[in-house]
Amino acid sequence: TAANAEVVRLTAAAMVDVESGELVASPALLIEDGVIVATGAEARDAEAPDREVDLGDATILPGLIDMHVHLTSRSDIHGYRQLAVSDVRATISGVAAAEKTLLAGFTTVRNVGASAYSDVALRDAIAEGEIPGPRMIVSGPPIGITGGHCSDDNLLPAQYDSTGEGVADGPWAARAMVRKNRKFGADLIKTCSTGGVLSKGTKVGAPQYSLEELSALVEEAHSHGMKVASHAHGTEGILNALKAGVDTIEHASFIDDKGIALARRNGTYLSMDIYVTEFILGEGEAAGILPESLAKERTVGQTQRRNFERAHDAGVKMVYGTDAGVYPHGQNARQLSRMARFGMTSAEALQAATVNAAEALGMGGEVGTLRKGASADIIAVSGNPLEDLTLLEEVTFVMKEGVVYKQD
Ligand code: ARG
Structure with a gap:
């Protein structure tokens, strides 16, 4: 190094x-x-x-820690524009994004979703001192269902026969995909237990994966000492992920009292990206974000901020995750002031991005x-x-x- x-x-x-x-x-x-x-x-x-x-x-x-970034994604390339980006080209974007992120004061990031193990390559190039960047903890391709948010590619019609790398239906397929990601260098597993905002044709309220599938995925990951981050907006998919024993819930937008209680009981961290809504609604259309995604964001953003406040008041553990890559890299710190606006003290916001994040990574005492x-x-x-x-x-x-x- x-x-x-x-x-x-x-x-x-x-x-x-x-x-x-x-x-x-x-x-x-x-x-x-x-x-x-x-x-x-x-x-x-x-x-x-x-x-x-x-x-x-x-x-x-x-140095600050961002628990939810996509270094190989660009904020000006959304929707159908993404189809023109090769994995190799995306990796080069990741090199530039890594430097911006480091110079913005983020010395550790958890990269939760990248194609072709481009995140593994970036992590290793940084660790070997070949390029400047933050220490990276990476997931490889997100694992999820056919047609689902973050796993599949839903932009093209059937004749193109396009399937996302991380698609795995059924408990054993999910376990096999965990094993594959570990084999090719992933540090943690990213999955999606509900639909999302930025994907075509998915519903934020709809669960993805049965509890049986999620439990198998989590058990497999944990057996290899890997943590699991689950994207979940909707109430039911959040509960499924919590019951399956994931380590962090990403977004957590429609978390209810049951979810809050279960997160508290299990010690599960919430990683709520409450800044990115400002970018999506302000500049998203010009960046190519689909109209259906803008419509979804209008309901998700508001509710997520309200529930951030509720979950924090209830004493749920929080980490700092921004979804940088959806919005420009290097602006990772903007969410800190929003976390204070929606109920945290300044110290709590900084703890989310340091000690809490380190603990959620299993790196307490080492970083943060x-x-x-x-x-x-x-x-x-x-x-x-x-x-x-x-x-x-x-x-x-x-x-x-x-x-x-x-x-x-
Ligand atoms: N990647 C996430 C998704 O597509 C972004 C959600 C952003 N919106 C929000 N309010 N946090 O679902």
């Missing part, structure tokens, strides 16, 4: 301690081989590092924190982000694994 072997002492005016949600004055971090090896007084008293990096009056935070032993993934802003979350939309410093990628 690109980890930097020199010993660096990083200091700044303040730090957001994401665990406590409080601002700490005069933080110091000692970094070696891409890892934070000492903090506070221990870092300040350590003698003669190879280099001192003083960020002046900036505030530092752990500036504690000793964590990866040196560090960003900075000028001012106090706890008072103004939009400061995160313009980070002034980005370090990943001890390597500086941006310093204004």
